[in-house]
Amino acid sequence: MNDDYTVTQIDPWTFRGTQVYGPPISWTGKVTAIRRRHPNPGCPLCAIDPHCPQHRNPIVDQITVANLITTLGINWIRTALSDSGFDPALRYMAWGSGTTAAAAGDTVLDTEAGRKAITSFAAGATGVMVSTTYLSPAEGNGSLAELGWFATDTATATVDTGVLIARVLYPGGTWVKDAGYSLQLDRTDTIA
Ligand SMILES: [Zn+2]
Numbered sequence: 238m239n240d241d242y243t244v245t246q247i248d249p250w251t252f253r254g255t256q257v258y259g260p261p262i263s264w265t266g267k268v269t270a271i272r273r274r275h276p277n278p279g280c281p282l283c284a285i286d287p288h289c290p291q292h293r294n295p296i297v298d299q300i301t302v303a304n305l306i307t308t309l310g311i312n313w314i315r316t317a318l319s320d321s322g323f324d325p326a327l328r329y330m331a332w333g334s335g336t337t338a339a340a341a342g343d344t345v346l347d348t349e350a351g352r353k354a355i356t357s358f359a360a361g362a363t364g365v366m367v368s369t370t371y372l373s374p375a376e377g378n379g380s381l382a383e384l385g386w387f388a389t390d391t392a393t394a395t396v397d398t399g400v401l402i403a404r405v406l407y408p409g410g411t412w413v414k415d416a417g418y419s420l421q422l423d424r425t426d427t428i429a
Contacts, residue, residue, distance in 0.1 A: 262428060262429065263428075263429065264306055264311075264314075264426065264427070264428045265303065265306075265426075265427050266303070266304045266305075266306055266403050266424065266425065266426050266427075267301055267302065267303050267304060267424075267425050267427075268301065268302055268304050268384065268405050268408060268422060268423070268424050268425075269299065269300070269301040269408070269422070269423040269425070270298070270299070270300055270301075270407070270408045270409070270420065270421075270422055271296055271298075271299045271420070271421040271422075271423070272296065272297050272298040272299070272412075272418055272419075272420055273294040273295065273296055273297065273418060273419045273420075273421070274294065274295055274297045274417060274418055275289075275292065275294055275374045275416075275417055275418060275419060276292050276294070277289075277291075277292050278374055278416050278417060280292060283374065283419075284373055284374060284375065285373065294419065297418075298409070300408040300409045301408065302405060302408040302409075303405075304339070304403045304404070304405035304424075305339040305340070305341065305343075305403060305404060305405065306341075306402065306403050307341055307342070307343050307344070307401055307402060307403060307404060308341045308342055309343075309344055309400050309401055309402060310388075310400070310401070310402030310403055313325060313388055313389070313400050313402055323389070324389055324390040325388060325389055326388060326389070326390075327355060327358075327368055327386055327387075327388045327402065328354060328355060328387060328388060328389070328390075328392040328399060329352045329353065329354055329355065329386070329387040329392045329393075329394075329399060330352060330353055330355060330368075330370040330384065330385070330386055330387075330422060330424070331346055331349050331351065331352035331353075331384070331385045331386075331387060331396070332346075332349070332350055332351060332352070332377055332381050332383065332384050332385075332407075333346035333347055333348045333349040333350045333382065333383045333384075333385075334347070334348045334350055334379070334380040334381075334382050334383070334411075335347020335348045335382060335383045336382045336383065336406065336411065337383075338406065339383075339404045339405055339406065343385075343401055343404045344401055345385070345397040345401060346383050346385045346397070346401075346404065347382075347383060348383075349385075349396040349397055350377075350379055350380070351376075351377055351396075352387070352394065352396065353370055353372065353376065353377070354370075354394075355368050355369070355370050356369050356370050356371045357369045361425070363429070364427055364428040364429045365425065365426070365427050365428075365429075366425070366426050367423055367424065367425050368386070368423075368424040368426070369421060369422065369423050369424070370421075370422045370424075371419065371420070371421050371422075372414070372419060372420040372421075372422075373419055374416045374417065374418060374419050375416060377414055377420060378414050378415055378416060379413065379414065380411055380412075380413050381407045381411065381412050381413070381414050381420075382406060382407050382411040383404060383405070383406055383407065384404070384405050384406075384407060384422065385401050385403065385404040385405075386401070386402050386403045386404075386424060387399030387400060387401055387402070388400045388402050403424070
């Protein structure tokens with residue numbers, strides 16, 4: 238039957254009037270581990286400041302790796318769109334001794350050994366956020382094999398709490414931290 242109607246498929250990438258349909262957006266994460274040697278573990282300034290003016294605490298190692306965004310992480314954004322009562326903030330960085338490769342289905346670390354509230358956030362270019370966590374010489378000592386970032390107000394100081402948005406094996410391989418070193422972990426999320 239010819240009813241004189243035709244269906245036209247419009248390419249979503251084309252301009253329609255004044256509306257512009259942009260390209261898809263991606264979300265990527267990377268982690269930089271900055272290890273500093275603390276030549277004077279007894280120095281009270283070294284204990285709190287990675288740039289202790291007396292000892293200068295040189296960077297001995299700095300490595301950046303891409304990380305995996307989990308399925309929970311992607312659905313974290315989904316929930317943020319729909320739930321007005323949802324508090325999405327990224328709250329804790331956790332470390333552990335597990336060495337299983339990161340997988341999209343991860344919901345906790347293999348073996349969480351400790352966690353610390355994110356120390357600071359710094360907005361970068363459009364869509365970029367750097368979340369920094371600083372472990373002093375006294376903190377996080379032991380085997381650092383895996384790292385994870387936990388979000389929402391369900392994340393507390395208790396292990397395995399919160400929404401694991403990303404997990405990564407320690408950049409460069411497992412490192413056994415001791416009180417002679419501090420560690421700064423800069424997580425960069427880019428949504429672009
Ligand atoms: Zn010092």
